[in-house]
Amino acid sequence: MKSKLIVTFVLLTTCLAAFSQEKHQASVAEKGLLKVVVMYPYAEGKTFNMEYYETKHMPMVAGFLGANLVKYTIEKGLASGMPNQPLPFMAIGTFYIKSLSEYQAAIGPHRDAIRADFANYTNISPVILVSEVVK
Template identity: 25%
Template sequence: MIRLNILYPNTPGTRFDIDYYLATHMPMAKRLFGDVLKEVTLEYGMAGVEPGSPPAYIMSCHMRFESIEAFMDAWSQIGEQLGGDIPNYTDAAPLIQFSRIVPFD
């Protein structure tokens, strides 16, 4: 299993429409990916480590897939539509990373 991590940096002046993201973009992502998407977790930034400091990221999206290849196969068909929706909710340039899920007890 792999996880696709999408992090939206919280830089001064960044626009992020959480309502649109939750009501429109993420339901679209789930619908377009279909069964290829095994799980999705969203995290909305609250604060940084220092008291009163802003979060480093406005939003973090973590999507689980069987493999990078499974993601890439789906993305080749839906990427233009899903990626084209990004300007509707943010002007942030997301940081994107694939990670291998490591079991730990």
């Protein structure tokens, strides 16, 4: 019985150490990258088609970015951080990129097509933030 506890403890400790190291490596790998965060604010009467956004819009935009794109993420808003408060954002799309100037050069020629595609999934005007990952 005691040996089973020791083996379980060793396995658990090994798994936790591996998870911690993986999390640290991911954090270090993202440090210095730039993020283009596209946020879709919640408002009464606004709509958002997550399936279209996930399967059509974001892959289209990601395709324009080429090797400058490290990864992208899509988030679906669920609730506010405060009880009984409205949802702040219906969705957030984030592009992790290496160079802002390369991003702008890649997006520029496709800006009209990207904006025209909004009508296929939302009636919300997005808020865009460009930032740098510091940790």
